[in-house]
Amino acid sequence: MSRLRILGIGSPSGDDQAGWLVVDALAALGVHARNNVVIDKLGRPGVQRLALLENADWVILVDAMQGDGRPGQVQRFDRKDWPACREGLSSHDLGVIDALLLARVLGKLAARLDLYGITIGPENPGQSVHGAVMAAAAQLARRIADELIAPLRQA
Numbered sequence: 001m002s003r004l005r006i007l008g009i010g011s012p013s014g015d016d017q018a019g020w021l022v023v024d025a026l027a028a029l030g031v032h033a034r035n036n037v038v039i040d041k042l043g044r045p046g047v048q049r050l051a052l053l054e055n056a057d058w059v060i061l062v063d064a065m066q067g068d069g070r071p072g073q074v075q076r077f078d079r080k081d082w083p084a085c086r087e088g089l090s091s092h093d094l095g096v097i098d099a100l101l102l103a104r105v106l107g108k109l110a111a112r113l114d115l116y117g118i119t120i121g122p123e124n125p126g127q128s129v130h131g132a133v134m135a136a137a138a139q140l141a142r143r144i145a146d147e148l149i150a151p152l153r154q155a
Contacts, residue, residue: 003036005056005110006144009063009096011043014127015071015120018064018137021129022118025141031148053100054108060144063096064133065117072132073119074140079104116140 008023010016020041026032032039040052053059067073096115103109118136 003056004034004038004058004060004148005052006031006037006039006060007042007052007062008040009042009061015130015133016064017129018118018120018133019062021134021137022062022116022141022144025138026145029141029145031145034148037148053103053110053113056110058112058114059110060114060116061096061100062116062118062140064120067117067119069119070132071119071121071130072136074136075117075119077115077117079113 006023006026008019008021010019010021012020023039023041027039031037038056042052065075067075100109100113100115118133118140120133121130
């Protein structure tokens, strides 16, 4: 069993790389070297991914999100927020919120689950990542790394 799983959701397409950029930055910071920490990049978060949400004490999910704000804004969603930001079923697979709600019903969620979204600009397949999204990914990675290191400093 892995104590902590950090999962970046995305694709190689423009700003949709936001979740992947966060896990790449965390790996560069050495977070993956800690015992019982698994860092992984995922594509669509559908039913086949539910197993990644169980048998862990803590799961951190990071994904790109469409929103009204400017690109690069970071938002954290608590479990109570999930129904209000539900993405609904897509024609391809379950969205992140639907997968989390299903995992909750099936009893497959970790005791702690942190969900972060990075606001992206208009979809830009084949284009480079917006500078504000890259900066937000690096900032969020540092924030997560600091949160992981803080308990060690207190010990």
